Amino acid sequence: MRTFLRNNSLGLFFGLLFLGTVVAQSIAGWQAFNDQQVGERLGTIGYGEYLRSTDFAVAVAENWQSEFLQFLLYVLATVWFLQQGSPESKELDKSGLETDEQQELGPHAPADAPRWAVVGGWRTRLYSHSLALTVGVIFLLSWLAQSVAGWAADNERRLEQLRDPQSWSGYVASADFWERTLQNWQSEFLAVGAFAVLAIFLRERGSAESKPVGEPHHSTGVEG
């Protein structure tokens, strides 16, 4: 048990953080929603109803879609793009999909390689892009969820303002949808870009995301 916890501490740590913060977000969001309702002299709702509300759904979905878009673009961009000196980049001579030998495919695969890395054909092709595909699907689904939940939440607001509700297609062309989308995207792209560059010059001893403390600035693709 102790070994399991130690060997999975990173995933468990962030998993618990996620659960704690999403619960805390739901409570804060419920209070903020009801506060707004009171301010507009409208009815308030219970916590259970808030958890099922489009207001909560859009608040969660708009953040999920941008995180998974960040992962998707980062996974794909680091195939071809390089950042000299960054531990987040591949070495400067390794841009692109690399050779089968470098990627340990087929006859170059170790004995304990994933089965689909060895079998060849469409299975290996699919498995070779399974990370981007999975993250991409999660991004698209959560962006779709944001659009649907946001549409309903925006229509609730429009009705409270004594305005007609609008269609889903009207909402996805609206300022509210794109403001929610772009405010999340800009922060994700800033974080990734800044981190890739900061890690050239700064160090965090022992972190897998940092170069070793004594590693030169120009050294690329080294983590420790």
Next chain:
Amino acid sequence: MLVLVLSGCAGDQDRDRAVADVAQRFQAAVESGDGERACGLLAPATRETLEQDAQAPCAEALLEEDLPPVGDEIETEVYATAAQVRTGTDTVFLGRFDDGWRVVAAGCAASGDAPYECAVEGG
């Protein structure tokens, strides 16, 4: 989460009927001259604004407004705690409170994409 959102947005026919029923009962009460019953179906803020503007009790002030008669061509839009009911004769906006759906605004005329201009509405 997507399933939850889509199933929630699929609509609730019982809820839509309940909302439309409140709007039509309000219209019927006004049409029959029962100001008290109609005021009982108004949202608290709407009732207060009406009494303040008219400087008269709600039941009296409401019947002074030139509100349309009952309509039966019902189109209902409900999103969480807010609703709009078109009855063919009027467009009525409702809100959900602890004691059920109540009329927030009535006697409403469209004004492009701007808010409807309503004879009766909250401040």
